[in-house]
Amino acid sequence: MGELRPDIADSLLNIQAQLGDDLGGVLTESPAIPDLIPSGDPDPVDNSSDDGESGVAGKAGKALAGLVGVGALAIGGFFAWPFVSGLLESEERPPPALASTAPDPDAEPTQRFVIDGDNMYLEGSVPDQATSNMIETAASDVLGPERVINNFEISDDAVYNPTKPVQLAVAETVQFGTGQAAVRQQYEPLIALAVELMGNQPDARLTVIGHTDDVGEEASNQALSLRRATTVMDEIVNRGIDASRLTADGRGESEPLESNDTDEGRAANRRVEFLITGLLN
Numbered sequence: 001m002g003e004l005r006p007d008i009a010d011s012l013l014n015i016q017a018q019l020g021d022d023l024g025g026v027l028t029e030s031p032a033i034p035d036l037i038p039s040g041d042p043d044p045v046d047n048s049s050d051d052g053e054s055g056v057a058g059k060a061g062k063a064l065a066g067l068v069g070v071g072a073l074a075i076g077g078f079f080a081w082p083f084v085s086g087l088l089e090s091e092e093r094p095p096p097a098l099a100s101t102a103p104d105p106d107a108e109p110t111q112r113f114v115i116d117g118d119n120m121y122l123e124g125s126v127p128d129q130a131t132s133n134m135i136e137t138a139a140s141d142v143l144g145p146e147r148v149i150n151n152f153e154i155s156d157d158a159v160y161n162p163t164k165p166v167q168l169a170v171a172e173t174v175q176f177g178t179g180q181a182a183v184r185q186q187y188e189p190l191i192a193l194a195v196e197l198m199g200n201q202p203d204a205r206l207t208v209i210g211h212t213d214d215v216g217e218e219a220s221n222q223a224l225s226l227r228r229a230t231t232v233m234d235e236i237v238n239r240g241i242d243a244s245r246l247t248a249d250g251r252g253e254s255e256p257l258e259s260n261d262t263d264e265g266r267a268a269n270r271r272v273e274f275l276i277t278g279l280l281n
Contacts, residue, residue, distance in 0.1 A: 104159070104161070105161075105163065107161050107164070108159065108161070108164055109124075109160060109161045109164050109166050110124045110125045110126070110155075110157075110158045110159045110160075111123070111124040111125070111126060111152065111158075111160065111166055112124050112166060112167040112168075112169055113139070113166060113168050113169065113276070114169045114170070115168065115169070115170045115171065115190065115193055116171035116172075117171075118147055118193070119147050119148070119149060120139055120143055120147060120148050121149045121151055122135060122136060122139065122148065122149065122150045122151055122152050123151050123152070123169075124152065124153070124158075125152060125153045125154070125155040125157070125158035126152045126154060126155070126158050126160055127154070127155070127156070127158045127160055131160050132150060132152045132154065135150075135152070135280055136148060136152075138279075138280035139279075139280060142197060142200045142201050142279065142280070143196075143197070143200070162280075164277075165205075165207065165276060165277040166276060166277070166279070167273070167274070167275055167276075168194075168197075168206075168275065168276040168279070169273065169274070170190050170274075172190065173257075173268070173271040173273065174190060174191070174232060174271060174272045175187070175267060175268070175270055175271050176228055176270045176271070177270070178213075178215065178266075178270065179215075179216070179224065181224065181227040181230075181231045182231065183231055183232060183235060191232065191235050191236060191239075192239075194206065194274065195236055195240070195241060197276070197279060198236065198241045198245065199240070199241065201278065201279050201280075203278035204245070204276055204277070204278045204279045205245050205246070205247075205276065205277045205278055206236070206241075206245065206246050206247070206274055206275070206276050207246070207247045207248075207249055207274065207275040207276075208229040208230075208232045208233045208236075208246065208247070208248050208272055208273075209229055209249045209250075209251055209272060209273045209274070209275065210224075210225035210226055210227070210228035210229030210230075210232075210248070210249070210250045210251065210271075210272050211225055211228075211251050211252070211253070211255055211257070211269055211270065211271050211272070211273070212224050212225045212228075212252055212253050212269065212270055213253060213256070213260050213266035213267075213270055214253045214256070214260045214266075214269075215260075215266065218252060218253060221252045221253045222251075222252035222253075223250070224250075224252075225250035225251055225252045225253075226248060226249070226250025227250075228250070228270075228272055229249055229272055230248040232248075232272050233246045233247075233248045253269070256269045257269050257271065
């Protein structure tokens with residue numbers, strides 16, 4: 001290999017001098033380039049002569065090694081900076097704001113409680129598993145876990161709105177004879193269960209809604225539906241529930257459950273339903 005020209009060697013030494021001794025020390029200590037920069041130990045060959053070409057070449061070699069180290073660090077830093085910068089930004093960047101979970105005050109809940117015998121079935125949909133678990137736990141506190149069956153489905157379109165009343169349905173609705181408001185004996189257990197729910201949860205409020213079929217005048221059916229609701233409400237009050245916690249509402253023939261074209265459909269429409277709030281507080 002040819003000798004390094006003295007003028008080139010001097011130029012390299014000048015560059016190293018401009019970079020500074022501190023940078024040279026950092027390069028020497030870097031584990032990434034330990035072999036590029038000679039140690040401070042004296043070379044076996046005597047290069048002590050300032051005027052000799054071998055001495056000049058040795059100094060130039062050190063300067064060249066230092067430049068190579070600088071270049072390696074510069075290239076590594078160029079490629080590593082986006083990654084390091086991303087880490088710094090991720091630490092400084094504030095966490096995204098949580099989406100508002102406040103319910104739309106006008107949105108109707110997509111859950112309903114269905115009473116069948118002594119059990120309560122949680123039906124409909126909820127927005128997430130946490131809501132499902134919360135409602136199941138609250139219902140179990142009222143009735144006992146062995147009497148609560150959770151059939152909720154998780155859906156992005158579900159609405160949970162604790163400010164709105166939830167339908168308290170019964171597998172067998174309280175039905176009436178044509179033109180009558182007296183409660184039939186076979187629905188006694190359903191009313192007893194409503195009394196139990198209200199008794200176990202003092203914050204609960206119940207609305208009893210009466211309905212009719214379309215036989216007769218509309219105005220008469222409206223009055224009849226209110227009498228039916230009032231009859232059921234009175235049964236609950238007579239069993240110890242404060243009347244201030246109940247409301248009777250008559251809907252007449254305006255909300256049929258089944259078609260009024262058949263006897264079975266009209267019988268299903270002569271009914272009362274319940275809406276309850278505060279049951280799971």
